[in-house]
Amino acid sequence: xxxxxxxxxxxxxxxxxxxxxxxxxxxxxxxxxxxxxxxxxxxxxxxxxxxxxxxxxxxxxxxxxxxxxxxxxxxxxxxxxxxxxxxxxxxxxxxxxxxxxxxxxxxxxxxxxxxxxxxxxxxxxxxxxxxxxxxxxxxxxxxxxxxxxxxxxxxxxxxxxxxxxxxxxxxxxxxxxxxxxxxxxxxxxxxxxxxxxxxxxxxxxxxxxxxxxxxxxxxxxxxxxxxxxxxxxxxxxxxxxxxxxxxxxxxxxxxxxxxxxxxxxxxxxxxxxxxxxxxxxxxxxxxxxxxxxxxxxxxxxxxxxxxxxxxxxxxxxxxxxxxxxxxxxxxxxxxxxxxxxxxxxxxxxxxxxxxxxxxxxxxxxxxxxxxxxxxxxxxxxxxxxxxxxxxxxxxxxxxxxxxxxxxxxxxxxxxxxxxxxxxxxxxxxxxxxxxxxxxxxxxxxxxxxxxxxxxxxxxxxxxxxxxxxxxxxxxxxxx
Numbered sequence: 056x057x058x059x060x061x062x063x064x065x066x067x068x069x070x071x072x073x074x075x076x077x078x079x080x081x082x083x084x085x086x087x088x089x090x091x092x093x094x095x096x097x098x099x100x101x102x103x104x105x106x107x108x109x110x111x112x113x114x115x116x117x118x119x120x121x122x123x124x125x126x127x128x129x130x131x132x133x134x135x136x137x138x139x140x141x142x143x144x145x146x147x148x149x150x151x152x153x154x155x156x157x158x159x160x161x162x163x164x165x166x167x168x169x170x171x172x173x174x175x176x177x178x179x180x181x182x183x184x185x186x187x188x189x190x191x192x193x194x195x196x197x198x199x200x201x202x203x204x205x206x207x208x209x210x211x212x213x214x215x216x217x218x219x220x221x222x223x224x225x226x227x228x229x230x231x232x233x234x235x236x237x238x239x240x241x242x243x244x245x246x247x248x249x250x251x252x253x254x255x256x257x258x259x260x261x262x263x264x265x266x267x268x269x270x271x272x273x274x275x276x277x278x279x280x281x282x283x284x285x286x287x288x289x290x291x292x293x294x295x296x297x298x299x300x301x302x303x304x305x306x307x308x309x310x311x312x313x314x315x316x317x318x319x320x321x322x323x324x325x326x327x328x329x330x331x332x333x334x335x336x337x338x339x340x341x342x343x344x345x346x347x348x349x350x351x352x353x354x355x356x357x358x359x360x361x362x363x364x365x366x367x368x369x370x371x372x373x374x375x376x377x378x379x380x381x382x383x384x385x386x387x388x389x390x391x392x393x394x395x396x397x398x399x400x401x402x403x404x405x406x407x408x409x410x411x412x413x414x415x416x417x418x419x420x421x422x423x424x425x426x427x428x429x430x431x432x433x434x435x436x437x438x439x440x441x442x443x444x445x446x447x448x449x450x451x452x453x454x455x456x457x458x459x460x461x462x463x464x465x466x467x468x469x470x471x472x473x474x475x476x477x478x479x480x481x482x483x484x485x486x487x488x489x490x491x492x493x494x495x496x497x498x499x500x501x502x503x504x505x506x507x508x509x510x511x512x513x514x515x516x517x518x519x520x521x522x523x524x525x526x527x528x529x530x531x532x533x534x
Contacts, residue, residue, distance in 0.1 A: 062168045063186040063211070070158035071121055071208075073128040073135055081132040083151040085227065086268040088377070088392040090278040091439065092226040093140070093149060094285045097294045099188045099482040100224075100234075103174040105217040107474040113212045116473060117163055120210055120220075123245035126252065128159065130260050131237055131390070134206040135159050138227055140286075143199035148279050151205070151228070162189050162209040170216040174478040176306035178518075181298045181508050184482055187211050187221045191294045217474065223295070226392070231457070232376060233390045236261060242469045261390035268393070269381060274436035281439070298484055304508045307521060309342060311501035316528040317341045324413040336420065338460040339373075339493065342503060344415035346491050347371050347454060349521045351406035353509075356516035369406055369452040371399045371419065375426050377433060395438040397426040403452065457481065458493035460503055480506060 085093075128135050136153030166186070172179060173187075189209035195202050205228050209221040224234070240259070244252060309317075318341050351369060374394045378385040385393055399422040405414045429437070458481075469476050476497070483490035489509065496502035509517060 060186050062183075063164050063166050065162060065164045067163040069121075069161050069163070071124050071128070071135075071161050072156070072158035073132060073153075074125055077129045077132065077155070078153075079155045081136070081153040083133055083263050083391075084265050085149055085151070085275075085279075086265045086391060087270055087275040087278050087436065088268060088394065089227050090149075090275055090282060092392060093138075093279070093282040094290050094292055095226045096292060096484065097191060098222075098224050098226055099484065100222045101184060101187050101478075101480040101482060102220045102222075102476055103170070103217060103478040103480075104220070104471065105170070105174070105474045105477040106215070109215050113165075113218075116218065116471075117210060117212075119245055120471075121161070123241060123248075124159065124161070124208070127237070127241045127244045130240065130252075133228060133263075133390075134237070136205070138203040138205055138225060140201040140203065141199060142196060142201050145199070148276075149227075160189065160192055160204065160207040162207075164209060164211045166211050166213055166219075168213070170213040170219075173219070174217070176308070176504075178303040178305045178511075178514060180300070181302040181304050181482075182300045184304070184480065185298050187219050188482065189221050189223045191223050191225070217477065225294070229390050230374075230376070230392045230394045232378070232387075232393070233261070236388060236390065238469055242471055245471045258386075258388055260388065262386055262388050263390055265391070267381070267385050267389065268391075269434065272435050274434070274439065277436065278439055298482065299510075301510050302508050303511050303514050304480065304506070305514060305518065307505040307507070307518070308496060308499065309345075309503040309505065309525075310499060313525050313528065314338055314341065314501075314503070317345060320528060321413055321416045324410060325417065336416065337423075338503070340416055340420045340423065342460060342493060342505070343371065343373065343419050343456050343491075344412055345521070345524070346456070346505060346507075347401075347415045347419075348406050348411040349517055349524065350454060350489065351403055351411070352520050353513050353516035354403070355407055356520070357510075357513050369401050369403050371401075371415075371454045371456060373397045373399070373419070373423065373456045375423065380427070380430055380433060382430075395426065395433055397422050397438075453488040454491060455483075455488050456491045456493060458491075460493055460495070483508065 132153040133151040135157045136151055137157065138149060139152045140149045141147040164186075168183065173183065187209065189207040191207045192204040194204070203225065205225040207223045209219075209223075211219045211221065213219070222234075318336055318338075321341055321344070322336065347369075373396075375397050377393050377395055378387065378389065399418050401414060401418050405411060408414070426432070426438070432438070478497070479492075479494065481490065481492045489507070492504075492506035494504050494506070496504050507514075507517070
């Protein structure tokens with residue numbers, strides 16, 4: 056967090072509130088999608104923007120960021136507000152609430168670190184990202200409610216090179232699609248000095264109406280009761296953790312020709328995959344399968360002996376956007392959570408075996424297909440509680456895959472006026488799982504970027520296994 060090292064200097068800590076003409080109070084109930092995230096660690100995102108021209112006026116940039124943030128918050132009031140969680144014996148449920156006077160915590164800092172080092176693809180010390188992540192204010196208890204701030208920002212200036220905008224946010228606020236919407240409008244407001252808001256159609260503004268999320272089986276209350284029980288048992292929620300000094304971050308590139316050969320290779324290992332009517336051999340499926348098997352094999356390499364728990368459950372979790380799964384579909388400008396987990400199970404022994412890639416792709420493809428086409432299961436909440444083997448899984452066997460192989464979920468075209476997005480890092484500090492970020496490449500057309508953080512020795516092993524396999528695809532016949 057800012058100010059913890061000699062590489063960073065905090066220039067200002069301030070609060071940014073919506074403009075005076077914003078409504079005095081705004082309350083949003085939580086849908087069952089939102090309720091799932093009541094007990095969860097905060098998300099940390101870093102967006103690196105390279106200056107288009109050298110020596111820009113950083114004071115002007117900071118002033119512009121503050122004013123545009125204030126203007127756009129008028130339409131994203133929950134970001135300035137708080138999560139209100141009743142702690143008394145009443146039957147009330149949590150809600151998002153903004154009241155006049157609420158604001159977003161903003162930290163302004165400057166860094167002497169190397170921008171190119173941090174925004175690169177090579178291995179970088181993960182702990183060096185600590186100082187770029189803002190701190191969320193601590194919760195307080197008042198009048199029978201726990202009041203939890205949900206969103207904090209930090210703008211770090213790298214002299215003559217670029218800026219990093221760091222976000223620390225509670226996942227109960229919304230999913231990646233929601234924050235992509237926020238970012239697009241913020242950029243638009245900043246570039247137009249706020250004039251663009253006067254001409255935006257209603258469909259371009261965020262919509263908070265939770266009635267569009269149907270709940271015919273009343274699982275909203277069920278999820279809340281489960282989360283309330285976890286809270287009463289002292290289940291921790293980590294908002295401002297530190298990143299381990301033992302880990303490194305790296306980004307791997309899959310080019311279109313790699314993806315094509317990967318699909319052909321998996322098809323040749325199990326021809327039933329492409330002929331199956333159950334699911335398509337999608338880019339996301341084969342990419343996730345490749346990562347999963349390479350991570351499993353890297354564990355064997357690091358341990359340097361046969362893993363004792365070969366038959367231990369290995370789990371991968373992807374997330375599915377449900378906006379188009381409802382009837383009628385949930386509007387694209389809906390701001391909130393609308394994703395469900397898709398848990399995939401296998402064993403370490405299967406994943407490191409000769410047919411590991413085929414096994415992984417089959418399991419992932421089948422699980423995603425079933426989740427996508429089980430509308431009633433989504434409404435019934437079949438996804439609420441993870442399998443028992445997953446909840447107890449050590450980090451080496453639990454992987455979260457986030458992002459998309461199709462959509463630009465990080466908006467690399469976003470440009471505040473001083474440069475486009477150079478790099479996005481999703482920084483996980485969850486010690487019980489490995490987070491993989493899949494996104495469209497910002498540099499290579501049709502390629503994917505795979506972001507990952509691992510202990511140094513494990514990363515070295517993963518990089519070797521991953522690179523050797525990709526190279527082998529280009530020298531062997533896939534058919």
